[in-house]
Amino acid sequence: MTVNDDSFTNWKIREEIAESMIPLIGKLHRERDVTVLLHSRSLVNKSVVSILKTHRFARQIAGAELSVTETMPFLEALASLDLGPSQIDLGMLATTYQADERGLSVAEFTAEAVAGATGANKIERREPRDVVLYGFGRIGRLVARLLIEKSGSGNGLMLRAIVVRGGGAQDIVKRASLLRRDSIHGQFQGTITVDEDSSTIVANGNAIKVIYADDPSAVDYTEYGIRDAILIDNTGKWRDREGLSKHLRPGIEKVVLTAPGKGDVPNIVHGVNHDTIKPDEQILSCASCTTNAIVPPLKAMDDEYGVLRGHVETVHSFTNDQNLLDNYHKSERRGRSAPLNMVITETGAASAVAKALPDLKAKISGSSIRVPVPDVSIAILNLQLAREATREEVHDYLREVSLTSPLKRQIDFITAPDAVSSDFIGSRHASIVDAGALKVDGDNAILYLWYDNEFGYSCQVVRVVQHVSGVEYPTYPATAV
Incomplete structure (x- = not known):
């Protein structure tokens, strides 16, 4: 048998195993609210x-x-257990099992590793929490996709309504079409139908009411059967507590802003400071996509090496607030054609670090350049450390952070030498460390951090909403602290 024959036979075997994994993964998700990860x-x-x-x-x-x-043996072991709602990482199970020297069987090791999600320890499945989207632009539609995707188990978060301004004839049809097809993120994974008479979009069985209103004060959500909902404001029109409080209408319990909050509005970066949210807090912000990209690795570096000062330069994809062709804009440079120019602009991400990391004493400065790509940005984080380090040491540390730390859902790590921006479209991490570009010289470290400023950020928003809703289930095996 040739090498080619060996490779193809191996592929077919693995293909067959992967096929047999799908029903096990699906059943765990639908019947027990267990999300299987790798x-x-x-x-x-x-x-x-x-x-x-x-x-x-x-x-x-x-x-x-x-x-x-x-x-596969770990997945089979999970399927035989009395599991409650949780997230279980097969990659971590396999890795920790290989390092375990006690001679346990896969079944014994798995049962021990996920004991917190079984038997008397398991969390009870919760009733779905209503969610309303106020605004349906780039972030709004991606958050909608994520909410619909995560409603498959029938628990957790349920997207009940979208609030938009009326746009004329066939408005709902056009909005459904934008949800169905996206030039950057591709086709919606599922089916979408529209009932114009009832102003409803049905996506993968989720009936989503489209409510037309020009102002938050015009809506009583209880009229649509919505109770104790979390409203996600994707418009950015209101950023302070006074403005966002307008959303606290009948049927709405909390408001989450998908832009940096002003004044005393908490700016939350999931994985870093989400555990500081007070139970009675009704209004909070998910900060910006760039803040979410730089704060987790900045925290990781400060925890291990100490950070004395830093500068972040973001090379950011263009956004809808820029012009396709030269035209008037209230900002000095953003009026110039976004697809044709690199545009120097400001970023508030550096100053927002203080809100998410109040214990960080280092001064962080920042600037930004908008470039002619429609999605995925890179942040270049230049840090002066409190102690010297080697490139190999920082490289291995950040890889370990991405695999086993509490920040593993925020920080990803890639070693591909030929990676470019489009490779990270659809990344669910807030930040991806480019190992090949990492530079360390004594007490100076320069990190190159890719991020999907649309989808990765939307994932962070949904994580915050899950947390404040009480449906953020624990992950097993337990993360190292």
Whole structure:
């Protein structure tokens, strides 16, 4: 048998195993509200090829490829347990099992590793929490996709309504079309139908009422059967407590802003300071996409090395607040054609660090350049450390952070030498460390951090909403602290 024959036979075997994983993953998700992950990447509703590619991607962060032959026994062991709502990482199970020297079987080790989600320890499944989107632009539609995707188990978050200004004839049809097809993020994964008479979009069985209103004060959400909902404001029109309080209408309990908050509005970066949200806090912000990209790695570096000062330069994709062609704009440079120019502009991300990391004493400055790409940005974080380090040391530390730390859902790590911006479209992490570009010289470290400023940020928004809703389920095996 030739090498080619061996490779193809191996592929077919792994393909068959991946096929047999799909019903197990689906049943755990639908019946027990368990999300199966592989190094923080969900395997729910994934195709055979996607499952195999996710296993192969492990080599980029863990240093070696994982095979479905290694993870399948753990999935089978999970399927036999009395599991409650949770997230379970097959990659972490396989990795920690290999390092365990007690001679336990896979079934014994798995039962021990996820004991917190079984039997008397398991969390009870919660009733769905209503969610309303105020605004339906780039972030609003991506958050909608995520909410619909995560409603598959029938628990957790349920998107009940979208509030927009009326746009004329066939408004709802056009909005549904924008949800169905996206030039950057591709096709919606599922089916979408429109009932114009009832002003409803039905996406994967989720009936989403489209409410037309020019002002928050015009809506009584209880009229639509909405109770104790979390409203996500995607417009950015109001950023202070007074303005955002307008959303606290009948049926709405909390308001989450997808832009930096002003004044005393808490700016939350999930993974860093989400545990500081007070239970009675009704208004909060998810900060900006760039703040979410730089704060987790900045915290990781400060925890290990100490940071004395830093500067962040963001090379950011253009956004809807810029002009396609030269035209008037209230900002000095943003009026120039976005697809044709690099545009120097300001960023508030550096100053926002203080809100998310109040214990960080280092002064962080920042600037930004908008460039002619429609999505994915890169932040260049230049840090003076409190002690000297080597490139190898920082490289290994950040890789470990991405795999086992409490920040593993925020920080990803890639070693591909030929990676470019479009490779990170659809990334669910807030920030991806480019290992090949990392520079360390004594007490100076320069981190190159890719981020999908649309989708990665939207994932962070949904994580915050899950947290304040009480449906952010624990992950097993337990993360190292």
